[in-house]
Amino acid sequence: MECAVRSRHPTVNCPVAVSRIMRPDDANIAGNVHGGTILKMIEEAGAIISTRHCNSQNGERSVAVLARVERTDFLTPMLIGEVAHVSAEITYTSKHSVEVQVTVMGENILNGVKRVTNRATLWYVPLSADNVHSVVKVPPLQYSSPEQEEEGRKRYEAQKLNRSESKQRNATIIFPTINVDRKSKEPCTVGYSQSSLIHLVGPSDCTLHNFLQGGVTMKLMDEVAGIVAARHCKTNIVTASVDAINFHQKIEKGSVINVSGRMIFTSNKSMEIEVVVDVDHVLKSPQESAHSVTAFFTYVSLGKDGTALPIPTLKIETEDEKKRFEEGRERYLQAKARRTGEVTKKCQ
Missing domain, CATH: 3.10.129.10 (Hotdog Thioesterase)
Known part of the structure; x- marks a missing residue:
């Protein structure tokens, strides 16, 4: 679902929805859909809405790239034959990043029953379409209340700190060579x-x-x-x-x-x-x-x-x-x- 009109200052109420039926090659031998298949759909929806938002105003064209995914819980397994509905919504923007919250629902198309299977939060950074080394400024987001903006700012600062700590910690990790008899x-x-x-x-x-x-x-x-x-x-x-x-x-x-x-x-x-x-x-x-x-x-x-x-x-x-x-x-x-x-x- 696309927004019918692109406003100069996009609002949070402009979701993107992606749906796809789950097929046998999406699943393991037991018929449960791979978590990686769902993660890929989540990221695709996030990339679409982030890139669309970052190009919503006149200015340098850009492509949003994934920088971080917050903890993602798989509430119930998705099954073969069900339709996965992935909806993404922008909930916060900083000068150079976009927060996207994604919800995944599984639908049994035989009886119409739906259930939430996943919720995830992703962070994207827009890179210039002409120069991949250049980060583009993100258009501002219009919030429904000052409280909503403040809560988003707190999430932004928390993930920024965690990302920095993770990078320093991983620099010292020596992962063993996988060559096992x-x-x-x-x-x-x-x-x-x-x-x-x-x-x-x-x-x-x-x-x-x-x-x-x-x-x-x-x-x-x-x-x-x-x-x-x-x-x-x-x-x-x-x-x-x-x-x-x-x-x-x-x-x-x-x-x-x-x-x-x-x-x-x-x-x-x-x-x-x-x-x-x-x-x-x-x-x-x-x-x-x-x-x-x-x-x-x-x-x-x-x-x-x-x-x-x-x-x-x-x-x-x-x-x-x-x-x-x-x-x-x-x-x-x-x-x-x-x-x-x-x-x-x-x-x-």
Whole structure:
């Protein structure tokens, strides 16, 4: 759905909607749609509305690129044959960034029943259509109240700080090379399930600037995380949530990316997988490999009846694995406390 009129100062009430029926190639062998498929649709809707907003006034033309995705929860699985409705709305703008909030609904087109499956918040930065290294100023947004603008400003400052801290933290991470002889590894260890995927960035993966689309990156990350989870559990697994995803650098067409995943933490009913995207600029002179994207994916294991199964306990072998396990436990407890608080608010 498009706005019929482009005002000089666009308002928050100008959503974008994208719908698509879920087909067999969108799902795993159990018939659940891959979380990466939904993440890709979420990013596409966000890119459309952000780019449209950034070109809503006379000025330099630009293309909005993904900079960050806040924590995304997968409330219920999307199924094959259902229609995914993705609606995006701009809720805040700073001088050089756009906040987009996205809601995903699954519709059973046989009976018309709809349910919310995902909610996500994304941040985009507009880059000049003529000069990819130039960030364009974002047109102002008209808010319904001063309170709404102030709340948006607080979210902007919080994500800016978190993104900066994440970049500094990831600069010191040395992710292990994925070259595992699985026969020599004991099941349920980090080394047994860790996995990687190598992908050549082609034209169909890219934006108008010839850089890798954020949605394509997230889909590949979810695929690797899913392989790690399946190797660990040997059962049907589904994405439960994704921690904040930070995009630290642009990935050019023709680059080779290495998407690596390893198990970090397990509780009784969930598991956390760290996923890192490293870039090899094969067409340029040799340089240090750098982490381009980082995130933590949480998965659950499901039985044939759709109920959650216990997760095999992760076997810790090194001090580094122990440290990461404790960090994962802290994130798990924080997420659990947040969910408890949300339920309490709904019941009041």
